[in-house]
Amino acid sequence: MAKVQVITDSTADIPRHLVEELNISVVPLKVHLEGTSYLDGVDIGPQEFYKKLKEAKELATTSQPSPIDFVEAYREAAKDGETDILSIHLSSAVSGTYQSALLAQSMVEDEFKVTVIDSREASYAIGIIVVEVAKAAKEGKSLDECVAIAQEIRENIQVYFLVDSLDYLQKGGRIGKASAMVGSLLNIKPILSISEEGEVYPVDKVRGKNKATARIFEMLKESSPKGARLGAIVYTDNREEGERWAEQMKETFQLSDVVMAEIGAVIGTHVGPGTIATILVPNRD
Template structure:
């Protein structure tokens, strides 16, 4: 069987232990505070240092995707290690140029190595939940056809739902409209956000306060997955208590097979802000 490797980017917010366990290659995006101050997400800037910095300096940084050259270097390095097929799974193309940069690199290397670039149409651990399972299959030397079939299921069955403390970050970075940002600041309304089938942020529902928002998210997940076994991943930006509460509620109501807790990294954090909590879900395989 061909040797298969999995590549993703830092917006997948995959815990380090999972990256190391399944030999996942992670390409960092950059967080830019000024012309002279930028950091590599998860490499030279930890999530903890990032949130401390934006709180102290009261600044919303910009972000930038890797260059095609960075992708080429990674793909070539993996080929030199023996990779014959590379699945490169990335942040929604509606939110970043990362996917486009990867496809440019893919085209430049099409005669050298079999790279399959995938637009996850997701963000944060909704990407990670897909990548981790693909990497496990690759690590177990499953056939390429098995990975392709499972990836097709994952892209159809994975959803993410999230709450933000404020819509200011999303509005400032152009990820959600001003009208929605104003709505979210009124009467303690908590918009429940998700990503559309095309991979764009949109307000799915709303609730008064975080407790009712959690209850509504659990209802949505139950409606979406019914009694099917699911994998879940909870992500948070300095809001572990609420993330744990959300996980416990989902476990009470749904057939949860596995749970991963992770911290939202600097790039996603720059767009959603501190206090954000999200939950990513996908159907487990039926064996």
Template sequence: MTSIKIVTDSTADIPEELVQKYNIHVIPLNVHFGEEQFEDGISLKPKEFYAKLTSSEVMPKTSQPSPQQFEELYRQVATEKDDQILSIHLSSQMSGTMQAALIAKEELKNELAIHVYDSKRASYAIGIVVVEIAKLVAQGADLEACQKRLNELLKDTRVYFMVDTLEFLQKNGRIGKASALLGSLLKMKPILSLNEPGEVYPHEKVRGQKKAAARILALLKEEFGSGEVHVGISHAVNEELANELALEIKHQFNTQSVVLTEIGSVIGAHVGPGTVSLSMTNVEQA
């Protein structure tokens, strides 16, 4: 019997309990502090990363897995020849991870059925999609149903985030269209999002973190209204605000699930400590 295997990468920031519960296979990206190299989420956990980031004189760099690593993982997860692999990854505008996955897919085209998707997102904005598809697989959905729902999620999921500083996005070259905000912030907090190609762009500026958080909730309320939603809140050592948002979201929205997660070392290297991201998508209608 054909089975569906779910593959993603460590930038999806999926809590370990959900990875285990839904049998999600995660390939790690790498973080480099000078000559030191770490595997995101494996040899460098979020709390360790942010402590190192604070004490290090070196700005961390990141790198994607190699095509060979993807080949190894695909062969490992496809235990039967008829298995179908859904491989969902970090925005191709931010990383070469997608390209590495596509090269591996091409190499294995005569062996395995691999379907690679560009999420055009980062952190739990990827994870919220991956987890929903993994739930469908666990319920026995077939490939067609999973791909249909995946395309819906990639179209309908929204993400907004706020950073303490644009320094990390700037220094790591991931600032995208948000570069227009440099030098003009003072006490303003940019509300950032990801556009259709999967680049960071500035949605608007708000004075202060609390007002920025309230504005993000208002933007999501405008789009999702009273419909039933899944919510993801990811943070970089800003658990207090993440918990406050979770309580407010449960009060304002019709939530089926709310997941809090830490932003891992790869995304954290680009957004910096203090960042909070909010992702939301509709619950599938029966």
């Protein structure tokens, strides 16, 4: 049976130690800031990026990998032979990354097998899928088994996040169905999520961050009545707040481990500093 090599892109925001431990291949997107282009997670890390972003006079922009970038990654992964490639990427509703991967798949289909999945998620909501699939691949699971794991998590994952400002989502054109909330905040904190179609949308709005935080954990408990098996907190330049959320998640769901993942430059361009998110995968029925 062919081994499975898992490939993703840098917007999955997977902590470096997990990338190395699970042999995950990561294709970087690019971020463009004040005349300089950086490979996300290669040329610039989150801390340096947020510092530059706060000082920048112009809005940062991002660009997806080319199909050739993916072809090179696929060929590298398959160079030892007997390899099935599973490529899992940023929501097609907010980026052309998935389409680039599909084009690359068609360019190598005569050489080896590549399966491409639209995560319909962003940041470590992609990463949590990729990590669980990579664990399965390391255990020797087949491609079909790995695809089934990815699809099951994608269908059940719970994601809620807060942004300090909707401006970044609005200016970057990634605001989706949350656009109606712009300009009417006045200390109202919109609680955002990602729809089944992979778009950002508002779930609720609460006055003040403390109440918004409490509401998020209330909604997580409502959506995961049988508890949870996986949890993560995703943060930007606010690690201390992220650590408090992680402790709360551990206590609420009796989780021994909650992954702390830092939002990289590409996703950070569109959500801005101060963003924080919860990611939860409920227990199976």
